[in-house]
């Protein structure tokens with residue numbers, strides 16, 4: 001069931017009537033940014049963090065958002081009211097816009113806001129996922145661009161290796177998975193996530209700034225040898241919160257089961273989500 005309305009530029013319009021022209025740089029060259037947040041029981045979760053990142057991605061990509069964050073929030077609230085989908089995912093997309101020659105970046109861009117039903121699973125995943133290593137560095141890694149070509153191209157590779165996802169590494173350094181940040185717990189019980197050249201994930205940020213606990217959760221670049229000594233690992237994203245990683249390249253992480261620290265961190269994170 002798709003939502004009834006989307007917002008394009010200055011208009012709320014029926015989803016099946018919404019369109020952009022084929023001269024858009026998103027279609028011609030894959031140029032654009034987006035952000036994605038969820039609503040639970042009609043409440044947007046970590047909305048300010050998502051808007052901060054959306055404006056940052058836009059600025060770094062030389063794209064202008066013509067609305068203030070307050071105006072954008074009002075538009076989102078109106079869309080939510082029109083669609084009446086309490087549990088949903090809302091995607092803000094800003095495409096390059098209509099280019100005169102299919103390459104030059106125009107002054108005006110296309111802002112598209114869509115909503116889809118999405119019911120968040122809030123319980124700890126006791127199965128976990130298996131990942132396979134792949135040497136790759138995302139381009140423009142600090143920005144949430146619409147370019148996921150490598151991730152989509154790798155889908156057969158993931159299937160052939162009996163894995164659920166890939167874990168990117170580059171120059172020996174561990175990075176992230178295509179749609180989530182990666183954390184490992186080391187033998188000193190430190191919980192570490194790559195510091196450089198990864199997307200500043202909203203769940204990653206909210207884990208790094210968790211309060212009232214005794215864990216050491218830090219940004220620290222680490223390499224493949226460090227990964228061999230992980231006692232636990234997990235990925236984080238808006239749609240998964242904390243998902244345990246039980247196997248990397250066919251080798252079990254720790255005892256090969258979802259870890260106790262991962263579960264404890266999910267409970268702390270859910271407390272923070274509830275405050276929203």
Ligand SMILES: Cc1ncc(COP(=O)(O)O)c(C=O)c1O
Nearest residue numbers: 179180181199201202203237238
């Ligand atoms: C490359 C990449 N890294 C990390 C994340 C996780 O970010 P967030 O926690 O904001 O969902 C995403 C989300 O889609 C992503 O695309």
